[in-house]
Amino acid sequence: MSDMRLVVVGASGRMGLTLARIIAATEGVTLAGAVEREGSPLLGRDVGELAGLGPNGVKISDDPLPLFAAADGVVDFTVPGATTVFAELAAQARIVHVIGTTGLSEADEAAIAAAARHARIVKSGNMSLGVNLLAQLVKQAARALGPEFDIEIVEMHHNRKVDAPSGTALLLGEAAAAGRGINLSNHAERGRDGLTGPREPGAIGFAALRGGTVVGDHSVIMAGPYERIELGHRAEDRSIFARGALKAALWARDQKPGLYSMVDVLGL
Ligand SMILES: NC(=O)C1=CN([C@@H]2O[C@H](COP(=O)(O)OP(=O)(O)OC[C@H]3O[C@@H](n4cnc5c(N)ncnc54)[C@H](OP(=O)(O)O)[C@@H]3O)[C@@H](O)[C@H]2O)C=CC1
Numbered sequence: 001m002s003d004m005r006l007v008v009v010g011a012s013g014r015m016g017l018t019l020a021r022i023i024a025a026t027e028g029v030t031l032a033g034a035v036e037r038e039g040s041p042l043l044g045r046d047v048g049e050l051a052g053l054g055p056n057g058v059k060i061s062d063d064p065l066p067l068f069a070a071a072d073g074v075v076d077f078t079v080p081g082a083t084t085v086f087a088e089l090a091a092q093a094r095i096v097h098v099i100g101t102t103g104l105s106e107a108d109e110a111a112i113a114a115a116a117r118h119a120r121i122v123k124s125g126n127m128s129l130g131v132n133l134l135a136q137l138v139k140q141a142a143r144a145l146g147p148e149f150d151i152e153i154v155e156m157h158h159n160r161k162v163d164a165p166s167g168t169a170l171l172l173g174e175a176a177a178a179g180r181g182i183n184l185s186n187h188a189e190r191g192r193d194g195l196t197g198p199r200e201p202g203a204i205g206f207a208a209l210r211g212g213t214v215v216g217d218h219s220v221i222m223a224g225p226y227e228r229i230e231l232g233h234r235a236e237d238r239s240i241f242a243r244g245a246l247k248a249a250l251w252a253r254d255q256k257p258g259l260y261s262m263v264d265v266l267g268l
């Protein structure tokens with residue numbers, strides 16, 4: 001089968017440049033285009049050069065349409081307002097859309113679900129194998145331990161991150177809620193401050209730390225009477241997310257239109 005031609009949107013971002021490097025080192029995929037927002041000072045620049053690979057002839061563009069029309073898939077780690085637009089364009093072009101963007105609102109999620117009627121979308125708050133395996137373990141532990149164990153999710157990220165709690169923390173919260181057979185949105189405790197009162201029984205709490213260059217640390221603490229279990233993951237390099245995203249793109253190439261997650265891709 002011919003190489004899968006991928007367009008990277010948000011191409012000069014932290015994940016965009018990581019993707020350019022990992023695509024160059026991965027068999028079966030080719031970088032077919034690079035997109036940034038209108039007005040970006042990097043428009044026209046060679047993405048290979050920006051990624052430290054040497055020139056590869058792929059210039060950063062602000063016009064996704066012709067690039068999507070000639071591609072098999074788009075890999076998107078950008079911002080919610082851009083991701084919903086790319087989802088619509090990917091649906092029109094009937095191509096694969098891999099979404100790593102976090103901080104999506106309910107309305108954004110609905111727009112993505114609508115686009116998935118025509119596009120093959122894989123979306124996950126974390127594309128790494130380790131975190132998706134951790135989510136399965138959290139689900140199992142939450143089911144086994146029962147509601148007398150208080151669940152708290154703590155995450156730390158670099159000081160440029162703009163959304164909280166992280167997409168991964170929410171994914172792990174969903175896994176804990178699924179294990180308990182409850183709905184996360186009715187039981188999440190976020191942003192405690194001031195005279196909060198005691199912890200709500202059965203709540204799933206979230207705490208977000210920001211600082212330095214931390215790629216992404218997550219701990220799920222299950223605190224019961226006189227004992228505590230901690231399950232965690234430390235991301236050491238962004239290449240783990242990029243490799244997962246490419247695996248998702250290649251997997252989705254053979255699927256019907258729909259909205260998929262990394263659990264589907266990894267068969268967990
Ligand atoms: N699911 C996962 O496994 C992972 C998810 N993420 C998520 O991915 C997202 C990006 O993270 P990161 O790479 O660190 O962030 P960056 O800010 O480094 O990169 C985002 C890029 O998107 C660009 N962008 C913004 N608007 C548009 C637009 N309309 N069209 C095209 N490009 C646009 C930005 O440009 P500019 O700066 O000029 O605005 C920037 O270059 C975040 O939501 C993050 O949480 C990150 C890592 C792993």
Ligand SMILES: O=C(O)C1=N[C@H](C(=O)O)C[C@H](O)C1
Pocket residue numbers: 102125126157161165166167168169215216217235
């Ligand atoms: O913004 C980041 O950097 C990351 N975002 C994702 C998240 O919100 O969980 C994944 C990873 O932790 C890095």
